[in-house]
Each structure stands twice: as structure tokens, then as C-alpha cells.
Amino acid sequence: xxxxxxxxxxxxxxxxxxxxxxxxxxxxxxxxxxxxxxxxxxxxxxxxxxxxxxxxxxxxxxxxxxxxxxxxxxxxxxxxxxxxxxxxxxxxxxxxxxxxxxxxxxxxxxxxxxxxxxxxxxxxxxxxxxxxxxxxxxxxxxxxxxxxxxxxxxxxxxxxxxxxxxxxxxxxxxxxxxxxxxxxxxxxxxxxxxxxxxxxxxxxxxxxxxxxxxxxxxxxxxxxxxxxxxxxxxxxxxxxxxxxxxxxxxxxxxxxxxxxxxxxxxxxxxxxxxxxxxxxxxxxxxxxxxxxxxxxxxxxxxxxxxxxxxxxxxxxxxxxxxxxxxxxxxxxxxxxxx
Amino acid sequence: xxxxxxxxxxxxxxxxxxxxxxxxxxxxxxxxxxxxxxxxxxxxxxxxxxxxxxxxxxxxxxxxxxxxxxxxxxxxxxxxxxxxxxxxxxxxxxxxxxxxxxxxxxxxxxxxxxxxxxxxxxxxxxxxxxxxxxxxxxxxxxxxxxxxxxxxxxxxxxxxxxxxxxxxxxxxxxxxxxxxxxxxxxxxxxxxxxxxxxxxxxxxxxxxxxxxxxxxxxxxxxxxxxxxxxxxxxxxxxxxxxxxxxxxxxxxxxxxxxxxxxxxxxxxxxxxxxxxxxxxxxxxxxxxxxxxxxxxxxxxxxxxxxxxxxxxxxxxxxxxxxxxxxxxxxxxxxxxxxxxxxxxxxxxxxxxxxxxxxxxxxxxxxxxxxxxxxxxxxxxxxxxxxxxxxxxxxxxxxxxxxxxxxxxxxxxxxxxxxxxxxxxxxxxxxxxxxxxxxxxxxxxxxxxxxxxxxxxxxxxxxxxxxxxxxxxxxxxxxxxxxxxxxxxxxxxxxxxxxxxxxxxxxxxxxxxxxxxxxxxxxxxxxxxxxxxxxxxxxxxxxxxxxxxxxxxxxxxxxxxxxxxxxxxxxxxxxxxxxxxxxxxxxxxxxxxxxxxxxxxxxxxxxxxxxxxxxxx
Numbered sequence: 001x002x003x004x005x006x007x008x009x010x011x012x013x014x015x016x017x018x019x020x021x022x023x024x025x026x027x028x029x030x031x032x033x034x035x036x037x038x039x040x041x042x043x044x045x046x047x048x049x050x051x052x053x054x055x056x057x058x059x060x061x062x063x064x065x066x067x068x069x070x071x072x073x074x075x076x077x078x079x080x081x082x083x084x085x086x087x088x089x090x091x092x093x094x095x096x097x098x099x100x101x102x103x104x105x106x107x108x109x110x111x112x113x114x115x116x117x118x119x120x121x122x123x124x125x126x127x128x129x130x131x132x133x134x135x136x137x138x139x140x141x142x143x144x145x146x147x148x149x150x151x152x153x154x155x156x157x158x159x160x161x162x163x164x165x166x167x168x169x170x171x172x173x174x175x176x177x178x179x180x181x182x183x184x185x186x187x188x189x190x191x192x193x194x195x196x197x198x199x200x201x202x203x204x205x206x207x208x209x210x211x212x213x214x215x216x217x218x219x220x221x222x223x224x225x226x227x228x229x230x231x232x233x234x235x236x237x238x239x240x241x242x243x244x245x246x247x248x249x250x251x252x253x254x255x256x257x258x259x260x261x262x263x264x265x266x267x268x269x270x271x272x273x274x275x276x277x278x279x280x281x282x283x284x285x286x287x288x289x290x291x292x293x294x295x296x297x298x299x300x301x302x303x304x305x306x307x308x309x310x311x312x313x314x315x316x317x318x319x320x321x322x323x324x325x326x327x328x329x330x331x332x333x334x335x336x337x338x
Numbered sequence: 339x340x341x342x343x344x345x346x347x348x349x350x351x352x353x354x355x356x357x358x359x360x361x362x363x364x365x366x367x368x369x370x371x372x373x374x375x376x377x378x379x380x381x382x383x384x385x386x387x388x389x390x391x392x393x394x395x396x397x398x399x400x401x402x403x404x405x406x407x408x409x410x411x412x413x414x415x416x417x418x419x420x421x422x423x424x425x426x427x428x429x430x431x432x433x434x435x436x437x438x439x440x441x442x443x444x445x446x447x448x449x450x451x452x453x454x455x456x457x458x459x460x461x462x463x464x465x466x467x468x469x470x471x472x473x474x475x476x477x478x479x480x481x482x483x484x485x486x487x488x489x490x491x492x493x494x495x496x497x498x499x500x501x502x503x504x505x506x507x508x509x510x511x512x513x514x515x516x517x518x519x520x521x522x523x524x525x526x527x528x529x530x531x532x533x534x535x536x537x538x539x540x541x542x543x544x545x546x547x548x549x550x551x552x553x554x555x556x557x558x559x560x561x562x563x564x565x566x567x568x569x570x571x572x573x574x575x576x577x578x579x580x581x582x583x584x585x586x587x588x589x590x591x592x593x594x595x596x597x598x599x600x601x602x603x604x605x606x607x608x609x610x611x612x613x614x615x616x617x618x619x620x621x622x623x624x625x626x627x628x629x630x631x632x633x634x635x636x637x638x639x640x641x642x643x644x645x646x647x648x649x650x651x652x653x654x655x656x657x658x659x660x661x662x663x664x665x666x667x668x669x670x671x672x673x674x675x676x677x678x679x680x681x682x683x684x685x686x687x688x689x690x691x692x693x694x695x696x697x698x699x700x701x702x703x704x705x706x707x708x709x710x711x712x713x714x715x716x717x718x719x720x721x722x723x724x725x726x727x728x729x730x731x732x733x734x735x736x737x738x739x740x741x742x743x744x745x746x747x748x749x750x751x752x753x754x755x756x757x758x759x760x761x762x763x764x765x766x767x768x769x770x771x772x773x774x775x776x777x778x779x780x781x782x783x784x785x786x787x788x789x790x791x792x793x794x795x796x797x798x799x800x801x802x803x804x805x806x807x808x809x810x811x812x813x814x815x816x817x818x819x820x821x822x823x824x825x826x827x828x829x830x831x832x833x834x835x836x837x838x839x840x841x842x843x844x845x846x847x848x849x850x851x852x853x854x855x856x857x858x859x860x861x862x863x864x865x866x867x868x869x870x871x872x873x874x875x876x877x878x879x880x881x882x883x884x885x886x887x888x889x890x891x892x893x894x895x896x897x898x899x900x901x902x903x904x905x906x907x908x909x910x911x912x913x914x915x916x917x918x919x920x921x922x923x924x925x926x927x928x929x930x931x932x933x934x935x936x937x938x939x940x941x942x943x944x945x946x947x948x949x950x951x952x953x954x
Contacts, residue, residue: 015802017802017814017815044797045797045800046794046795046796046797046798046799046800047794047795049645049794051641061802061804062802062804062815064802065800066800067794067795067800067801067802068801068802068803068804069641069644069671069802069803069804070802070803070804070805070806071637071640071641071664071667071804071805072637072663072664072667072805075633075634075637075664077634078629078630078633078634078635078637078638078641079637079638079640079641079644080641081627081629081634081638081641082600082602082627082637082638082639082640082641082642082643082644082645082649083641083642083644083645083794084641085600085625085627085638085641085642085647086598086600086625086641086642086643086644086645086646086647086649087645087646087647087793087794087795089795090645090794090795107630107631107634108630108633108634108637110630111629111630111634309625312620313620313625316620316621317620317621320621321621322621323589323619323621323622323623325586325589325590325593325760326759326760326761328586328589328619328622329576329586329757329758329760330574330576330757332576333372333376333521333576333577334574334575334576334757335375335376335574335575335576336573336574336575337378337570337571337572337573337574337575338572
């Protein structure tokens with residue numbers, strides 16, 4: 001069983017459980033991508049722990065031949081935090097969805113990212129509740145018709161990446177379920193970062209919200225509706241590769257320009273992954289007026305929570321020596337009765 | 339010029355310190371307690387403070403009190419009838435006078451009985467100056483002026499100088515009860531190590547209060563109390579409160595199990611001190627995690643248990659309600675977890691700083707689904723050490739969440755505690771599963787029915803756990819009807835079976851059969867014990883039975899109770915253990931209930947016993 005790490009293949013990471021997502025679900029593509037990526041990460045299989053909450057995406061751990069814990073609705077980040085605190089050597093993944101992470105579990109997502117617990121959080125965003133049969137979610141667009149909003153939803157959706165940035169996550173990225181190469185690259189970066197990483201994966205639900213991301217997935221038109229960001233590269237996109245994003249410095253807002261027509265290439269915004277203000281602006285871009293940004297939107301290293309915590313511990317244990325129960329019981333005022 | 343004072347020869351006495359929240363009454367009481375323990379008395383304390391951190395000065399709802407019962411007899415409650423009341427202002431007097439026995443002594447700071455404070459306490463006249471306190475002995479001293487004079491040399495300013503009032507009063511009380519000042523002087527030097535002036539001013543105030551007692555001409559009838567020392571088992575003692583005992587018991591339990599602990603909690607009164615106590619003990623194998631909410635706290639604990647630590651979470655009733663879904667997950671995943679509930683007055687925010695036992699049924703039944711788990715309760719402060727160890731033992735041996743019930747009274751109360759030797763406790767080391775051959779996450783110990791514990795990081799044991807029903811055979815997801823029946827039965831059998839692994843129920847006082855058994859649990863131990871003792875002395879046929887293991891119940895309890903004609907169950911709730919006993923045993927157990935936020939008085943137990951026995 002103690003197989004050399006380098007010899008592991010995709011099969012070693014596939015469990016014997018029958019996958020039970022609906023045919024055509026975007027989750028299949030994500031699962032395949034991650035199973036394929038795992039051997040490349042070069043870490044022992046037994047050190048991988050996938051923790052999930054509740055929802056279609058949260059069935060994910062059952063299909064990975066690693067350690068896994070399918071927990072309760074919204075609480076995966078908290079369970080994962082406990083796993084990491086108990087054993088910092090483990091690589092802890094959180095698999096969650098838009099309802100799980102941003103509705104019932106909003107608080108835990110916020111705080112795991114704020115604390116900078118070394119977790120890789122993958123949020124499968126299909127803008128709908130799938131497992132409970134199609135109710136609108138906190139990321140559903142206004143007007144989404146669903147069993148609980150038969151006339152269309154009237155409340156504003158939130159942006160997962162915007163929330164992650166606001167929570168202080170040191171790495172925030174976005175990718176697309178079926179873009180295997182791009183997705184794999186983004187997840188690998190997220191995994192390799194020591195600290196909290198947040199990846200929003202746009203994922204199609206063929207049953208309750210089919211086609212919601214077609215504009216960014218359809219090869220014929222996607223180039224016009226998404227921009228792949230890369231650190232140090234200008235934000236250029238479009239079928240003819242002639243559109244760009246420019247920062248209006250007066251209004252502190254972004255605008256779409258046509259390169260060579262109303263804007264020279266050198267005026268197009270260059271992606272700086274360490275700039276949080278820009279990351280917020282880029283994360284907020286959405287169609288039809290703006291392309292959707294995919295890639296690593298923000299990355300700025302900072303000290304990870306568990307490291308800081310253990311540092312305090314080590315210092316105290318060096319100063320006080322290892323705890324002794326009998327000495328503790330006799331500490332402070334005691335007296336003798338004869 | 340000292341007057342010859344007639345000395346009291348009480349065996350036991352109750353003293354109550356009462357003042358504004360900001361008057362430092364808890365610190366005063368704690369120091370009086372330590373000096374009393376060092377003096378050789380048995381004792382029990384009852385800190386009684388408001389939910390407001392700093393209520394407006396002089397307000398009746400801001401009165402903070404500390405009661406101590408001490409003496410030469412065995413003491414196991416904070417006592418009923420106050421004989422000496424220290425009242426630092428009119429509000430403290432008016433809210434505590436009802437507990438003072440006729441002829442009791444009031445020590446009042448007349449300097450604080452000004453028009454403003456009298457009005458806040460709704461006194462029309464100054465009670466120190468009219469005849470309304472004629473039934474009591476009154477020692478009225480302008481403590482404020484005395485303190486300002488005593489600490490003048492330190493130039494603290496008026497406001498800071500007045501903050502030494504509590505130490506002046508404590509000095510006087512030390513004289514009145516013939517206690518040593520040294521432990522308090524040591525405490526002040528250590529507490530204000532970096533502020534020598536403050537330490538010295540407080541010590542000066544303490545000495546001045548003591549000297550006042552020695553030299554002032556006190557009114558006749560006010561005498562030095564000579565309380566004889568208690569007969570105690572030989573050994574080394576310390577003062578112990580329930581929270582510290584519980585925290586240290588968890589540390590000890592972790593060591594006995596050979597496991598690191600993750601203690602994950604969210605601040606809530608009166609449970610927060612458990613978090614504080616463990617957070618200060620990083621030299622032990624414990625990590626404390628202040629989570630973002632109650633649910634996150636329990637979930638982190640469950641995650642830690644999955645990863646091979648012992649997850650522990652702690653709260654009071656409202657927080658436990660929030661944790662229940664995750665506790666059920668731990669039942670379903672069959673992972674160890676210790677849940678500590680320091681109960682308080684409910685429902686909702688209720689009485690956060692007051693005590694109650696109203697979460698027993700929540701502990702036993704309060705989850706969704708058929709979700710059995712063991713429930714145990716601590717009965718006095720020192721007992722928290724042993725029950726915490728027992729909770730860790732059951733959680734790890736049976737791979738189950740365990741609910742450990744304490745309450746606001748035990749958590750804050752303290753008693754002299756004969757320090758045990760950890761080497762006298764039997765270790766219960768956990769062995770993690772390590773063999774890949776034939777591994778399935780569903781493997782169980784044939785005898786205990788406990789599922790194996792295979793922790794992440796172990797090669798070849800990769801597996802998935804979850805809250806969906808699992809196949810008894812493989813541990814994989816299963817929606818099979820027969821399998822769900824089997825798994826539900828197995829979970830129940832595993833917990834029921836614990837009854838065979840706990841001590842048989844003993845009778846703590848009285849005979850093993852007879853007319854009346856008084857059956858209690860938790861912090862009512864002291865009051866029931868004393869009440870039964872008094873009635874036994876008067877010839878009543880009564881026994882005291884106190885249950886630690888509330889679920890499953892001790893296997894001999896049914897037979898034991900059947901040996902009594904009547905069963906009386908006093909509880910600080912509207913009748914929860916009594917329901918459990920009636921439903922489990924079909925016996926006509928009677929309830930005695932109190933939900934005032936205050937512990938039982940001995941007299942209330944005595945009266946109830948007599949009412950039961952005199953009418954038959």
C-alpha cells in the first residue's frame with residue numbers, strides 16, 4: 001500500500017464508489033481534473049483530506065480515494081479547520097457550493113479565509129440549489145425563476161470572489177468546470193500556496209440552471225465574454241484579441257476598450273495579482289458589459305494561522321517545559337493537613 | 339484601648355460580601371476563602387454576580403455578592419442563613435438583607451449611604467440611622483474615609499484610593515474571624531507586581547482594616563468569631579473551583595488517553611472561563627480555538643477528532659442547542675467528542691450568570707433522529723476533575739460524543755480539594771487502527787461495539803466518513819431499509835452497553851432501602867447531602883442517592899430505587915430527572931423543583947423530606 005508517490009496515477013485517486021451526479025453535470029469534469037492533478041502534486045495519498053458540506057458538490061469526497069469527510073450543511077470550513085489544527089501535516093481541501101459556502105455557511109467561509117487557515121477551498125458555483133431541487137441561491141441572478149421564486153428572484157446576488165477578497169483570503173481565483181487545463185493550473189497554484197486559497201469554479205447544472213455560463217464556455221463566443229488574467233500581462237480578450245480593460249483613474253472604475261481604436265495597447269490594464277483594489281474591480285466584472293475574469297485574481301502571501309499558533313506553543317513549551325499534571329495540581333497555594 | 343470581646347463558638351458560619359459590581363467583592367471573597375482554607379476550615383463558596391459588567395454605581399441590579407460557608411463540620415453547600423453580611427452600599431443591603439438571620443451582623447460602609455445611593459436603592463430613610471435594622475447587630479463604619487486616610491501616603495487620587503475599600507474591609511473581616519493576612523498580601527504583590535504603589539496601598543488598606551478591628555471600640559455584642567478547624571483527611575489540599583477542576587481534568591484525561599486535545603469554543607457565560615483556563619496551558623498537549631460561533635466550535639472539534647485528536651467543545655444551554663446538528667454528525671460518524679455544558683438559567687438568554695439544571699433532557703434527548711449518547715454530570719467543584727476524565731474515557735473507548743453537565747454554581751464555586759495523584763488513575767490509551775489488510779471504516783470492537791479509529795495520514799486506510807447512513811458491513815453509503823434498522827439498533831446498543839462499564843449506583847448517605855430516597859444529580863449534591871444528614875440525625879428514615887451517569891443510567895439503579903417506599907427528586911428545573919426515572923422505571927418518583935437561579939437551601943430539602951415522611 002505504501003506506494004511510491006511518483007508512481008500514483010489517476011486510478012489511485014478514484015474510489016470504488018459509483019458516481020451519482022446527474023448526466024452532464026459539471027461536477028464530473030471537475031472530479032476528473034482533480035483526480036488527474038493529484039499524482040502531479042507529488043504528495044502521499046494518505047495526506048490528502050477532502051472535507052465537504054452538503055449539496056451536490058459535497059458528494060465529491062466519496063469519489064476520491066483519499067481521506068474524506070462529508071459533513072453538514074455549511075460547516076465544511078470549520079471541520080476542515082479542526083482537521084488542520086489537529087494535524088498540520090495534512091493537505092486539507094474544502095469542497096463546497098454556492099449555497100453551502102455562501103448561504104448557510106457564509107460565516108465559516110468568511111472566518112476560515114480571514115484566519116488564513118491553510119486550506120484549499122473549491123467552490124462549485126452553479127448559481128442554484130441542486131440537491132434540494134432547484135431553489136435559487138445567493139449567487140442566482142436577479143429574476144431567476146425557481147420553485148421558491150416562481151415569479152423570479154428579486155434579491156441581489158453576491159460575488160463569491162468579492163466575498164473571498166473582502167474576507168482577506170490571500171489567494172483568490174476563478175475557473176470553469178470544463179476548462180480542464182486552466183482549472184488544473186489554477187487549482188495547482190491554490191494547492192501549493194501555504195495559506196487559505198479560494199477557487200470559484202463556474203459549474204453548469206444541466207437540470208436546474210442549464211446554460212447559465214454558456215457565454216464563457218461556448219468556444220464560439222467565449223473569447224468575447226471572458227478574460228484570462230495572468231500576472232504581469234495586459235487584460236486583453238476578444239475573438240479577435242483586440243479588446244482590453246482600461247482603468248478610468250478619475251472614476252476608479254474599469255471600462256472595455258478596443259485596442260488600436262480607442263486605446264493603445266500600453267494603456268490597457270496590466271494584471272497585478274498583488275493589488276487587492278484591482279482584484280476587487282476585476283472580480284466584479286460580469287456580462288454582458290464586461291468579460292468574466294478567470295485565473296488567479298489575487299495572490300499575496302501572509303503568515304498562515306496554524307503556523308502562528310504553533311509558534312506560540314513552541315515558545316511557551318520551551319519556556320515552561322512540557323506540562324506535568326501532578327505539578328499543575330500542586331501549583332499555586334496548597335496546604336498540608338496531617 | 340481594645341475592648342474585651344466575647345468570642346463566638348459557632349461550628350459553622352455563613353458570611354456574605356455584597357457590594358457594587360465595581361467594588362471588588364469577588365476578589366475579596368476569593369481571598370477570604372483562601373485564608374479560611376489555610377486556617378483549616380472546611381468551606382464552600384457561592385459567587386453570585388450580575389450579568390452586567392459594570393452596572394451604574396449604586397444600582398440594585400448591579401449588586402455583586404460572594405457567599406462563603408465554613409466551619410469545623412463537613413461543609414458541602416454555600417449555606418442558607420447568612421450570619422454576617424458585609425454591605426458596601428445601600429443597594430447591597432436592601433437586596434441581601436432577606437437572607438440575614440435575626441440577630442445577624444451587618445457591616446456597612448456608612449460613607450456609601452449617601453442620599454444619592456439611598457435613593458437608588460429606594461430607601462426613604464437611611465436604614466443605618468433609623469430603627470429598621472433593630473433586629474440585627476450593626477457595625478456602621480465610614481470605610482470610605484478610613485481608606486482614604488490609610489492610603490494617603492501613596493497619592494493615588496480620590497477615585498483610586500476608594501478602590502482599596504474592599505481590602506480595608508477584608509482586613510477587618512480577617513480580624514473578626516481570626517484569619518492570617520499573609521496569603522492576601524502575597525496575592526496583592528503578585529497581582530500588582532509591576533505597580534508597587536498600588537500593591538502597597540492595598541496592603542496598607544488591608545492592614546488598616548485589621549488594625550481598626552483590634553483597636554477601635556466596637557459596639558457591645560460584636561465579637562471575634564472563633565470557628566474551630568475541621569477534621570480533614572490527611573494530605574495536600576488546594577482550593578478548587580469547578581471550572582479549573584474541569585479544565586485540568588480534560589488535560590489529565592487527554593494524557594490518560596495518550597491524545598492531544600483540540601478545545602474549540604465560543605465565548606458564553608458562564609462557560610467562557612473553561613476556554614480561558616485551557617488557553618493559558620499551552621505547555622500541555624492542548625490547542626484552544628476560539629471559533630466564530632458555537633457551530634464552528636463543535637465542527638472544529640469534530641474535525642479534530644476525525645484527524646486523530648480528541649475534540650472538545652464547551653458552552654452553556656443556548657450554545658449547546660446550536661451545536662446539536664454537529665453532535666449528531668459525530669454520533670453518525672462514530673467519532674469521539676466531549677461536549678461540556680455549563681448550564682445557566684434559561685430559556686433563551688434567561689439568567690446568564692445564575693444557575694439551573696434545565697438542560698438534562700436536552701442532553702439526553704435533544705437531537706434530531708435516534709441519537710443516543712452518554713451523559714454524565716459533576717456534583718461539586720472537585721468532582722469536575724473526575725467527571726472530565728470519565729467523559730474522555732467514554733468518548734474514546736466508545737467512539738461517541740459524551741455530554742458532560744456542569745452548571746453556573748459548580749463552575750464558580752470553590753471548595754478545599756484533596757489533591758489526587760495522577761498516577762493513581764488507570765490509563766486508557768487509545769490505539770489507532772493501522773493495518774491495511776482487511777480494513778473497512780465500519781470495523782467494530784466486538785465487545786464495546788466501538789467503531790475503529792483510523793486517522794488521516796495513515797497509509798492504506800484512506801476512507802470516507804459522512805452523515806449519510808452507512809452500510810454496517812462496508813461503511814459505504816447505504817439507503818437500504820434493513821441496514822438503517824441495523825445501524826440504528828447498533829448505535830443504541832453501543833450506548834446502552836456502557837451501563838455495564840460504569841460503577842453501580844451507591845447510596846451516598848443513609849440505608850440502601852427504607853422509606854424515602856432523595857435522588858439528585860449535579861450541583862444539588864451539597865444541599866441534598868446536608869438536608870438528608872440533618873433528617874437522619876432527627877431519626878427520619880431517608881437516604882441520599884446522587885447519580886453521576888445519567889445516560890445510560892447505572893444498571894442497578896432500578897433495583898435500588900425499588901427498595902424505598904418513596905422517591906423524591908429535587909432539581910433546579912421543572913422536573914427532568916424525575917421524568918427520566920418515571921419513564922425508564924415506571925416508578926412514582928415525586929418532583930421537588932426550584933428555578934430561581936439560586937441553589938437549593940438545606941432547609942428547603944429538609945422541609946421537603948419532612949413533608950414526604952410526616953404525612954405518611
